[in-house]
Amino acid sequence: MFFSTILLSLRSIRRNLLRSFLTILGIVIGVSAVVTMVTLGNGATLAVQNQISGLGTNLLQVRPGQRMMGTGNAPTFKDTDAAAVAQQIGGIFAVAPEARATATVVAGGRNWSSSVIGSTNEWLKTGNWKLAAGREFTADEIRAGSAVCIIGATVRRELFADADAVGEQMRVKAFSCEVVGVLESKGQGAFGNDQDDMVLVPLNTLQRRITGSKRINTLLVSMEDGSEPERVKASLRQLLRELRKLAESDEDNFNILDTKQLADTLSGTTKVLTMLLGAVAGVSLLVGGIGIMNIMLVSVTERTREIGLRLAIGALEREVLLQFLIEAVVLAALGGLVGIALATVASMALTGVMGVPYVFNVGVNLLSFVFSAVIGVVFGYFPARRAARLDPIEALRHE
Numbered sequence: 204m205f206f207s208t209i210l211l212s213l214r215s216i217r218r219n220l221l222r223s224f225l226t227i228l229g230i231v232i233g234v235s236a237v238v239t240m241v242t243l244g245n246g247a248t249l250a251v252q253n254q255i256s257g258l259g260t261n262l263l264q265v266r267p268g269q270r271m272m273g274t275g276n277a278p279t280f281k282d283t284d285a286a287a288v289a290q291q292i293g294g295i296f297a298v299a300p301e302a303r304a305t306a307t308v309v310a311g312g313r314n315w316s317s318s319v320i321g322s323t324n325e326w327l328k329t330g331n332w333k334l335a336a337g338r339e340f341t342a343d344e345i346r347a348g349s350a351v352c353i354i355g356a357t358v359r360r361e362l363f364a365d366a367d368a369v370g371e372q373m374r375v376k377a378f379s380c381e382v383v384g385v386l387e388s389k390g391q392g393a394f395g396n397d398q399d400d401m402v403l404v405p406l407n408t409l410q411r412r413i414t415g416s417k418r419i420n421t422l423l424v425s426m427e428d429g430s431e432p433e434r435v436k437a438s439l440r441q442l443l444r445e446l447r448k449l450a451e452s453d454e455d456n457f458n459i460l461d462t463k464q465l466a467d468t469l470s471g472t473t474k475v476l477t478m479l480l481g482a483v484a485g486v487s488l489l490v491g492g493i494g495i496m497n498i499m500l501v502s503v504t505e506r507t508r509e510i511g512l513r514l515a516i517g518a519l520e521r522e523v524l525l526q527f528l529i530e531a532v533v534l535a536a537l538g539g540l541v542g543i544a545l546a547t548v549a550s551m552a553l554t555g556v557m558g559v560p561y562v563f564n565v566g567v568n569l570l571s572f573v574f575s576a577v578i579g580v581v582f583g584y585f586p587a588r589r590a591a592r593l594d595p596i597e598a599l600r601h602e
Contacts, residue, residue: 531583
């Protein structure tokens with residue numbers, strides 16, 4: 204009896220294909236909107252995490268001043284500060300002083316404005332940088348401030364096109380330097396910047412030939428895997444206060460940014476936005492459920508005589524109720540499947556346009572399908588109950 208009821212329901216749906224399609228349209232839109240929004244949100248979250256991790260493994264960025272933006276009157280760091288941190292604090296993988304400037308770089312008649320970074324080979328370790336070609340600086344080059352440089356992928360492309368840049372000469376501002384290495388590409392950073400648009404030179408080279416200053420605006424501290432970040436940060440803070448001769452009553456004139464905390468914060472924000480977008484899109488599922496209920500009520504009215512005939516020849520109320528309930532559930536579930544298929548296609552296309560990874564979430568897709576079927580049960584029950592409670596005699600008299 205149950206299978207015959209299912210067959211009757213499917214035949215009824217097939218008899219009115221256009222109306223059935225219009226009935227499930229709201230569910231299709233709702234499911235596809237929810238799945239697409241959540242998929243894009245998950246992709247954006249993963250992209251943020253990847254970009255932040257690209258800054259470095261367990262990286263602490265130390266800058267002068269009480270705020271991240273601007274140093275104010277706070278004194279900058281010394282190159283000896285980096286050596287002190289590396290020697291006196293446990294759990295440290297690498298420490299690199301960093302100074303920056305913007306300069307025009309020129310090679311072979313082509314010029315490009317880029318960020319010039321002065322540091323040591325430790326800078327490559329703190330940022331997880333790998334060499335695509337060439338070598339690192341030698342100890343003599345770092346100590347003497349030699350005219351050598353390592354360039355990012357963007358600078359290589361803009362100045363040397365497809366040619367091998369290692370061994371070539373390029374001019375940085377007013378001095379000529381030899382390209383000794385090319386870095387592997389990292390792409391866009393967490394804040395929309397091009398990480399490959401940079402030239403790395405020894406710290407002394409930048410200070411003597413470009414800035415004319417001993418100022419070091421950043422200390423990059425990479426912690427070892429498995430180290431305790433809070434302990435390392437506390438030790439780092441205490442050491443820097445001693446090096447900067449701050450009294451106990453003095454406030455810190457430097458700030459420490461933990462990139463892992465930044466990643467967690469940004470990821471949490473994108474997750475909240477994803478949930479909000481998913482909730483807004485979920486409203487359309489309720490609208491689709493109301494559409495199913497309205498169409499099913501119309502269907503009950505149109506098939507009143509058919510229902511009366513079934514009841515008159517011995518069909519039970521629960522069989523009639525089950526028939527209409529199955530129709531509603533099948534329509535809603537079918538809408539869910541079509542919505543998931545459309546969402547998959549749309550998500551793949553949009554993630555490519557947005558430049559974020561496509562993350563297929565089995566849980567979200569399965570939950571959307573189950574929820575669409577539940578919508579069919581909830582909103583199909585009232586029309587089904589109305590059909591089951593029709594008086595057979597009055598139903599047969601219906602015109």
